Amino acid sequence: MFSILFLCTGNSARSQLAEALFRKVAGDRFEVFSAGTYPQDVDPRVYQVLDLLSVSPQNLSSKTLQELPQQSFDFVITLCDQASRECAAYPESQALMHWDMVDPKPLDGVEPFLESARFLEQKIRLFLQLNSLDRLSPLESPTDLFKILSDGTRLRILMMIEDEKELCVSELVGALNESQPKISRHLAQMRDVGILEVRRQGQMMFYHLAHGLPDWCQLVLETVRIGNPAFINNEKIRLKALSVRASENEPELT
Known part of the structure; x- marks a missing residue:
């Protein structure tokens, strides 16, 4: 089974949405985690959006990197510029990526969170489509x-x-x-x-x-x-x- 970590500064909005959405789309092919470099409480609008999209919020919580049950991942995806800079030497991973997206927290209402969820779902589906993880590529690179x-x-x-x-x-x-x-x-x-x-x-x-x-x-x-x-x-x-x-x-x- 592959493992993936979504990393953000606060682990309170974008990375929580990404964890829940990825778990739904990928099914049991991945162990999915999220964490923050400086965790904050999960924004209540995260749960509102997940409920609107019929996505389970099970096991979502704001946590530090050190609180994760493992410290090595197949994929690490940062969702904010600050986290991208701070995790330059962390964590151990086969692939480090950055998905640049607007932080919905400073914006009013639920709609910015819905837009973030739509953006993430599109990126997640593309990621899964283009990474044929069940077979070896004939190309070296x-x-x-x-x-x-x-x-x-x-x-x-x-x-x-x-x-x-x-x-x-x-x-x-x-x-x-x-x-x-x-x-x-x-x-x-x-x-x-x-x-x-x-x-x-x-x-x-x-x-x-x-x-x-x-x-x-x-x-x-x-x-x-x-x-x-x-x-x-x-x-x-x-x-x-x-x-x-x-x-x-x-x-x-x-």
């Missing part, structure tokens, strides 16, 4: 992906495969209008770092995105493709022409 994307030919190959799901070497050679050795070299590089996988069919080698590719990586590729709809227009046209010629050369069935 995000640097591997961005090195691949920095080359125009490799980027076009990935965009074509993202669109078509699977392409063979000859299709990529024709669509990109590049030499076979160049295409094969780029495919080998992407296969070596775990971005692509290959399926053999007779003498043909078909390439597709790796099945274990993490969600954040797939989201990057999808965002690049959708955000640049005309990027591979010419390549798509040439690929279509290849398929038309292939079908014209097939023997007619009688």
Whole structure:
């Protein structure tokens, strides 16, 4: 089971909302904690908002770091700038993150707390979506992906495969209008770092995105493709022409 700590200065509003919401969204996959560098009483509006959202406030209390049952966590997320600075050397964690958000406490009414809860729920769902914690990533680090994307030919190959799901070497050679050795070299590089996988069919080698590719990586590729709809227009046209010629050369069935 993974552990996560939400850290704020007062542990009286943002981190309490985050603890309760994360526990609801993540279920039993995580041990969830919150703490404060200078704890204060939990703001009553926290309980009002949780009640409105049908989220359990069970076990919520304001506490110091030293009061926690453990001092090492898989993830530590700070929710205010002061806590982010103060925990620079604390605590022991595999991953330290900061989610910048407005403190609702100085504001009037319940609505600022509702806005904080909506913001946190959105961030929590994105965190869980993009961290595939039940499988190992084929990439050693995000640097591997961005090195691949920095080359125009490799980027076009990935965009074509993202669109078509699977392409063979000859299709990529024709669509990109590049030499076979160049295409094969780029495919080998992407296969070596775990971005692509290959399926053999007779003498043909078909390439597709790796099945274990993490969600954040797939989201990057999808965002690049959708955000640049005309990027591979010419390549798509040439690929279509290849398929038309292939079908014209097939023997007619009688």
